[in-house]
Every structure is written in structure tokens, then in C-alpha cells.
Amino acid sequence: MKRKIAILGVFIICASLFLTGGKPKLISEDEAKEAGLAFINHVFDVNETDAVVSQAVQSGATYIDGEYKLTGDEQQIYFYTVAAPKLQEGQSEYTACVNAETGVAYSAEQRYSHVPKMTVEQREKWSKAYANGDSDAIDYVSMDIDCTDFAREWIPQKFNLNASILGIVDSGSSFDQDGANTNFYVVIHDGTIYHITMAWPQLTVIEVTILNQTRPTGDIP
């Protein structure tokens, strides 16, 4: 009798796996909303209370022979985007990504329009670094130093680090007619890595992502 029950149990598990197509168990939209809003509020020091949640799927990738490839065997990456505040139409002010399998919020971004207008001093600083747009003369170093110095203070304030900051890996910068931004990785000694995008010279965090919170994708960061 016991044997029959065991066989029946195995059969039920196999049938349910077949019917779900091997799709992992996902957290609910409400749980994703709660995690996403908490992350947005924490990262950007705001107090959003409602959001639009949508589920998304991303292709996974496999790292083979020194590059990421789509072999067709990858499991998809399930995540929720949490957009706040809840608006009838148009873009949201803040967006977070939440891993739909683990429930961990791992990325937050705010609209560029939140970056304050440059003060007179900041505009002077920017103008000097911009060098009238002469690409050979643009001073990226001042921006990188300002932003990474800021991040070295900001990251430990925002995240509970279990080890010290090992260093910063540059990931590119750009200047345009009305400001500049830079993005880089903050590497912690224990292997935790944060990707940050900042507006300069206002020193405003536009985006932060904790790496390796989903299976690998071909996308950056």
C-alpha cells in the first residue's frame, strides 16, 4: 500500500513538472511590489507607497570559451519590474527589478529628470571639464574622482556590507550639452559587486544594481 502511495506521489510530481514546463515557483506580485517599493524608497530616500508591477522574462546565457552564448539550454530569468508611483499613463519616476524566484530586489533606477539643475558653481565646474566639447580635452578624471569618492561613502551607508570596498572598476562616462554621467562597479572584498550610474557634477545616483542576483544574462550591467 505504502509503495503504491509513493509511486502515486512521484507520478503527481512528474505530472506537475510537465504541466508547468519546469517553470520555477515564483513569488506573488504583491510580494514583488513590497520588495521593489522598499528598495526604491531606501535607495532614493523617497516614500513611494504604490506601484505598477509587471512580470518579465529575460533570456539566460551561458559563459563558454570566454564569452556569453545562447545555447538554447538556458533557463529563462523571471523578474518583476516595479514602477512607482502608480500612474495612469506615461513613465514612472522610479523603477526596481525584483527576482521573481528569490524575491530579492536587485536594481533601482530613477528618471533623469530627478537630477537637480546645476548650480552656478556646478555649471562652472562642468563647463571647465567639458572644454567646449573638444573630445581630446574633456576632463573625465575630475568627474570620476568626484563620483567614486561619493560612492565610497554612499554604498556603505545604503547597504550592509560584510567586507570592505576593494576598489572601483570604471565602466564608461559621457558628456553632453547639459551635464555628464559616469558608471562604474564598486567591488567589495567578499565578491559583492554594485553597478552605479551617477550624474555629475550634481552627484546624484541614477541607477544601482547588485550583480549576480539572477542567473547570467548577456545583458549588462
Add this chain to the structure above:
Amino acid sequence: MIKKKILVVIVCVAFLLSGCSPRLVGEAKAKEAGLAFINHVFDVNETDAVVSYQEQTGTTFTDGTYKVTGEEQPVYVYIVAAAKQEDGQYLYYTHVNAETGVAYAAFRNTMFAPELTADEQKALEEARKSGNNKDDVYTRISTECENAAQKWIPEKFELKAGILGFLDGGGSLGSTGGNANFYVVVRDGTIYHVTFSWPQLTVMDVTLLNQTRPTEDMR
């Protein structure tokens, strides 16, 4: 019932006697893991080694710094040394985590850096003559060593993700040669610390981070 009580007493006594120290791998296992790591990293074929045991002080990361609170469990390590030289020093040595059995660091004795070829000697002399352009020289040393590591690390270690970048750890230049050390950060959070001699571009040491609990020397 009595048997059960006896068993509980035996377990308690065993814990008490061990001082709660974890179960460690044996010296033979450590030697095997250490030699394999040395041979793999330095492309040699050493077959014997001496093994010694160390207990390093652990640390705790609190309030932004590493502190020794006294509550830390020690870090148990085997040092495996191979290729004894005439002067009694060893050419290679490695560190093996005594709890996991994983070899995580390999060193080539700096006293035995490879000799310079004529071209390398020339490059060294030119670098040392550069006088006011020291920054340029150190940049060149770092760039050449990092380029070598970019190729060497994926050849030696089976990476599960791409290399994200390098973090400078310093360098030096002397009359017999220079070196650069830096961290190679892999996108999945794996981190290697590497030292290359310059201009030979020989690996002098490599350490895979986070293979033990934090130690005092991180302070």
C-alpha cells in the same frame, strides 16, 4: 536508556576535548592539493613537499573596519613548500585551507625570479633611466602585466563569467626588475590577486580571495 545516556556523554566529552575546533583535512591531503596547485599554476612537475600547519587570527568586519574582537574562530591553514634549493629555501609554496582542503594561494619565492633575457634587460634599463616620467613607467608596467593576466587567468582557471576589470594593488621597480600586483575581478564575484614580475611577465603569486574566513592581515 542507559546506552543513550552514555552516547550523549561521549558526544559532549568529544566536543569539550576538541575545543569546538573544526574537523581538518590531513597533512597528506593538504600536500596533494598544494602540490597540484603549484604544478598547475607554475607549469612545473613537483612531486614532494613539506607541510606545516598554521592558525591565523580571524577578524570581524564591523562599522566599516576589520577588528579583532576576540570572538573570531582562528583560520586553519596548511603551508605546502616544494622545490628545496641549495640554500635551504623553497622555490614554491602554497596555502591550503585546512577545513575545506582547497588550495587557494601559490607563491614563487621572489629570490628566484627568472633571469632577464638581453631584451628584457634593455627594457629594464630604459625604464630605470626614465627619470621624470615615473608615472608613465608604472603605467606601462601595470598595462603589460594586466594584459598578460587577461590571457593567463582564463587559461589557468575555469571562469564561469567574464573578467569585469582590474584593481591596482601597487608595483615597484628596482635594479633587478619590477613587479605589479593587482586584483582580477570576475563578473560573478570571483576575485584573484596576482603579482607579475616585469619585464619577464612571470607570475610570482596568485591568490583566490574569500577561501577562508577573514584574517587579521586584512586590517
